[in-house]
Amino acid sequence: NTNLTGDVTVKTEITDSDNVINAAEDNTMDMSGSVEAGSTIDSIVVTDEAGNSVTVPSSAITLNDDGSYTVNDVDLSSLDDGELTVSATSTDADGNTTTKTDTIDKDTIAGDKTDGSEIDAPTVTITEDVNNDGTINETEQQGDLNYEVAIPEGAVAGDTLNLDINGTASTVTITQDMVDAGKYESTTTMPDEGESVNITASITDSEGNTTEEATDSATVDTIAGDLDNDVEMAAPTVTITEDTNNDGTINET
Numbered sequence: 001n002t003n004l005t006g007d008v009t010v011k012t013e014i015t016d017s018d019n020v021i022n023a024a025e026d027n028t029m030d031m032s033g034s035v036e037a038g039s040t041i042d043s044i045v046v047t048d049e050a051g052n053s054v055t056v057p058s059s060a061i062t063l064n065d066d067g068s069y070t071v072n073d074v075d076l077s078s079l080d081d082g083e084l085t086v087s088a089t090s091t092d093a094d095g096n097t098t099t100k101t102d103t104i105d106k107d108t109i110a111g112d113k114t115d116g117s118e119i120d121a122p123t124v125t126i127t128e129d130v131n132n133d134g135t136i137n138e139t140e141q142q143g144d145l146n147y148e149v150a151i152p153e154g155a156v157a158g159d160t161l162n163l164d165i166n167g168t169a170s171t172v173t174i175t176q177d178m179v180d181a182g183k184y185e186s187t188t189t190m191p192d193e194g195e196s197v198n199i200t201a202s203i204t205d206s207e208g209n210t211t212e213e214a215t216d217s218a219t220v221d222t223i224a225g226d227l228d229n230d231v232e233m234a235a236p237t238v239t240i241t242e243d244t245n246n247d248g249t250i251n252e253t
Helices: 176-181
Strands: 010-015 029-035 040-047 053-056 061-063 068-074 082-091 097-106 123-125 145-150 160-165 168-173 183-188 196-204 214-220
Touching: 029 040, 029 082, 040 061, 040 068, 053 068, 123 196, 123 214, 145 196, 176 183
Parallel strands: none
Antiparallel strands: 010 029, 029 068, 040 053, 040 082, 061 068, 082 097, 123 145, 145 183, 160 168, 160 196, 196 214
């Protein structure tokens, strides 16, 4: 918030709980502030560090009798990431005009890679599916189902790992040990015969930006053959046709 000493006062702020505008917020930002009662608001302009700006139309500003005002759903998606400056200009009943400012950071890129690019989606691997053919067979099925999620470069301790296993969502706070190991390992219940498991993961950084999702899936099939009633097919029959009478002896004839 900013205040001007003297008879004319203006203050303005972008309403955001963590004082950072993320990718989910940058096209629907709210603003609020106040001017001296009886004043008008001439303009509200938001400018990035490169000089690009967004001017809030007067029709979007709600000014109350006590001088408080609100602005809803301002689209700041055209502005660059970095520090944004909000400038509000007001004129009081005596014709005195002033402009005051507030600042807020914009960060719409997931992760903290040194080059500023977005981190990759985490890689999900159902390690129970040893040969990664999408099927968990009899030799691979060992107790609970094991899986791991690779932690990509740029993810840091305190970020959130979002998991969805067959429609059940959960979150895990990424620790430094996980970052150092480069992965998160866990287990889930082994599906029943013929059923599948689908694991989806993404990462949300401390500013609220989320990566693309990554998925791995596998189906449990521990029964030999493909009979419709899930009954294991019979062993193959071997016949030595040279032993015509099948007495275990191949004679002269």
